[in-house]
Amino acid sequence: MATILIVDDEEDIRDLIAMNLQREAYDILEAADGLQAVKIARKKVPDLILLDLMLPEKDGYGVFQDLKSDSRTRDIPVIMLTARGKLDERITGLALGADDYVSKPFSPKELMLRIKNVLRRVQDYPAGALSENGDFKFDKNQLKFYLCGEEIDLTSTEFKLLLFLIESPNAPQERGDLLRRVWGYNDLIQTRTLDTHIKRLREKLGSHGSQIETIRSVGYQFNSNDQPST
Amino acid sequence: MATILIVDDEEDIRDLIAMNLQREAYDILEAADGLQAVKIARKKVPDLILLDLMLPEKDGYGVFQDLKSDSRTRDIPVIMLTARGKLDERITGLALGADDYVSKPFSPKELMLRIKNVLRRVQDYPAGALSENGDFKFDKNQLKFYLCGEEIDLTSTEFKLLLFLIESPNAPQERGDLLRRVWGYNDLIQTRTLDTHIKRLREKLGSHGSQIETIRSVGYQFNSNDQPST
DNA sequence: GAGACTTGTCACAATTGCGTCACATTGACC
DNA sequence: GGTCAATGTGACGCAATTGTGACAAGTCTC
Numbered sequence: 001m002a003t004i005l006i007v008d009d010e011e012d013i014r015d016l017i018a019m020n021l022q023r024e025a026y027d028i029l030e031a032a033d034g035l036q037a038v039k040i041a042r043k044k045v046p047d048l049i050l051l052d053l054m055l056p057e058k059d060g061y062g063v064f065q066d067l068k069s070d071s072r073t074r075d076i077p078v079i080m081l082t083a084r085g086k087l088d089e090r091i092t093g094l095a096l097g098a099d100d101y102v103s104k105p106f107s108p109k110e111l112m113l114r115i116k117n118v119l120r121r122v123q124d125y126p127a128g129a130l131s132e133n134g135d136f137k138f139d140k141n142q143l144k145f146y147l148c149g150e151e152i153d154l155t156s157t158e159f160k161l162l163l164f165l166i167e168s169p170n171a172p173q174e175r176g177d178l179l180r181r182v183w184g185y186n187d188l189i190q191t192r193t194l195d196t197h198i199k200r201l202r203e204k205l206g207s208h209g210s211q212i213e214t215i216r217s218v219g220y221q222f223n224s225n226d227q228p229s230t
Numbered sequence: 231m232a233t234i235l236i237v238d239d240e241e242d243i244r245d246l247i248a249m250n251l252q253r254e255a256y257d258i259l260e261a262a263d264g265l266q267a268v269k270i271a272r273k274k275v276p277d278l279i280l281l282d283l284m285l286p287e288k289d290g291y292g293v294f295q296d297l298k299s300d301s302r303t304r305d306i307p308v309i310m311l312t313a314r315g316k317l318d319e320r321i322t323g324l325a326l327g328a329d330d331y332v333s334k335p336f337s338p339k340e341l342m343l344r345i346k347n348v349l350r351r352v353q354d355y356p357a358g359a360l361s362e363n364g365d366f367k368f369d370k371n372q373l374k375f376y377l378c379g380e381e382i383d384l385t386s387t388e389f390k391l392l393l394f395l396i397e398s399p400n401a402p403q404e405r406g407d408l409l410r411r412v413w414g415y416n417d418l419i420q421t422r423t424l425d426t427h428i429k430r431l432r433e434k435l436g437s438h439g440s441q442i443e444t445i446r447s448v449g450y451q452f453n454s455n456d457q458p459s460t
Numbered sequence: 461g462a463g464a465c466t467t468g469t470c471a472c473a474a475t476t477g478c479g480t481c482a483c484a485t486t487g488a489c490c
Numbered sequence: 491g492g493t494c495a496a497t498g499t500g501a502c503g504c505a506a507t508t509g510t511g512a513c514a515a516g517t518c519t520c
Contacts, residue, residue, distance in 0.1 A: 117397075142401050142402060143402065143445075143448065155446075155476090155477060155478080156447060156448075156477090157477080157478070191479075191480080192479080192480070192481080192497085193478075193479055193480080195496090195497060195498070195499090196478080196479075196480085196498090196499085197478085197479095198497090198498090199497095199498065199499065199500095200478095202498095214496090214497065214498090216486090216487070216488085216495095216496065216497080217488095217495090217496070385465085385466055385467080386466090387466080387467070388466095421468080421469080422468085422469070422470080422508085423467080423468055423469075425507090425508060425509070425510090426467085426468075426469085426509090426510085427467085427468095428508090428509090429508095429509060429510065429511095430467095432509095444507090444508070444509090446475095446476065446477075446506095446507065446508080447477085447506085447507070
């Protein structure tokens with residue numbers, strides 16, 4: 001379930017959003033002014049904040065800055081709502097770091113779409129969808145792999161193999177296990193396929209390729225560079 | 231002039247609407263049942279559809295679904311009319327994607343207001359109907375597509391396909407999902423239709439065609455050139 | 461009903477992933 | 491240092507996937 005904080009004093013917008021979203025099991029928090037919003041956001045961390053820039057008491061941008069300056073709320077995506085769709089306001093909002101920007105009047109459909117788009121980023125990544133180790137980062141949903149922030153194109157076999165190695169770092173993985181888990185081979189067959197793929201992986205990893213170590217007569221092992229937290 | 235399609239078999243409502251609206255230069259189309267409504271809507275694309283859920287022949291929701299599953303009418307705003315103002319019905323309607331919902335009995339003034347509200351969104355603020363990514367721009371109301379400001383003629387299938395890809399940029403869209411969302415295929419059927427349409431799209435996109443990337447054994451992905459706002 | 465347009469399917473070409481092989485290199489043990 | 495098994499490496503070929511052009515059926519327009 002996603003939690004959304006709505007910062008707005010107009011009831012109809014709250015109703016609209018509540019009606020559209022609650023059916024899909026969203027948890028709605030409400031706040032009529034800025035201070036309260038920041039307070040709620042810090043207490044129960046929402047997945048998304050819907051911020052109306054036309055607040056009665058406080059400047060919407062100020063609330064936004066407050067949220068962004070607190071580490072507990074800094075990384076929550078914010079969708080801004082404004083009465084006017086002026087370009088310079090839009091630019092200001094996006095420049096400040098808003099994730100999206102919707103001008104009133106808007107259709108329910110549009111708002112829902114934007115909310116879902118933003119939430120998709122959050123919800124598509126349930127715990128475990130991202131796997132990370134040092135400079136190695138996996139996006140298991142999108143089947144993408146990043147090395148030092150740069151996307152590296154891996155084939156699906158390479159992806160599975162590297163992921164399996166990295167999820168058990170600093171421990172040798174036996175050939176038989178690798179063949180079973182990555183290729184689905186159940187019999188202990190004799191094949192050089194594994195070695196060839198290790199080679200191709202090392203190539204694609206460049207200087208980091210050496211982190212895949214050969215354990216003679218056993219298999220392969222990924223050596224993490226991560227410092228164990230002391 | 232705005233064009234409104236009224237799907238209703240109660241003459242008084244039609245009269246009411248006609249009287250109120252024609253003075254302000256609206257074009258009224260009429261349909262007494264679902265099939266006819268869908269037919270008219272496809273032929274002469276209205277700006278707004280007023281759909282009575284209490285139809286004699288067909289289920290109003292069914293008509294709605296029909297309209298929404300056709301690319302030519304999918305993005306026309308729909309106001310639902312119902313005799314009952316139950317909240318769950320209202321929610322069902324809005325969840326399905328209706329733009330507004332009016333319960334009978336209603337005052338002419340209220341209905342006019344809602345009609346004008348919806349039309350204003352479409353006519354003055356087409357923002358919700360616009361989808362944009364880099365040089366790619368969609369007008370979902372007019373079903374038009376612009377590349378670098380120039381209109382490119384897309385068929386409705388091409389439009390749906392490209393829009394779906396672009397609304398989830400930089401992420402692979404699986405063949406199955408595309409076939410389901412664009413073609414409505416629910417079974418995992420084996421077809422080359424998708425590939426053929428991708429090819430036709432790439433052709434029409436010219437040098438930008440390469441932004442549609444093939445993800446082997448998975449599907450296709452649209453690569454955005456947009457810089458993420460920092 | 462003629463003609464233009466859209467769209468699904470097919471056959472064939474091009475591409476890509478991947479398993480295997482031959483040979484080179486390495487490392488353990490004598 | 492010699493020997494042998496295990497692994498590294500580059501090349502090759504098959505099979506699956508995708509690109510491409512043509513075609514025919516269906517739909518809409520006039």
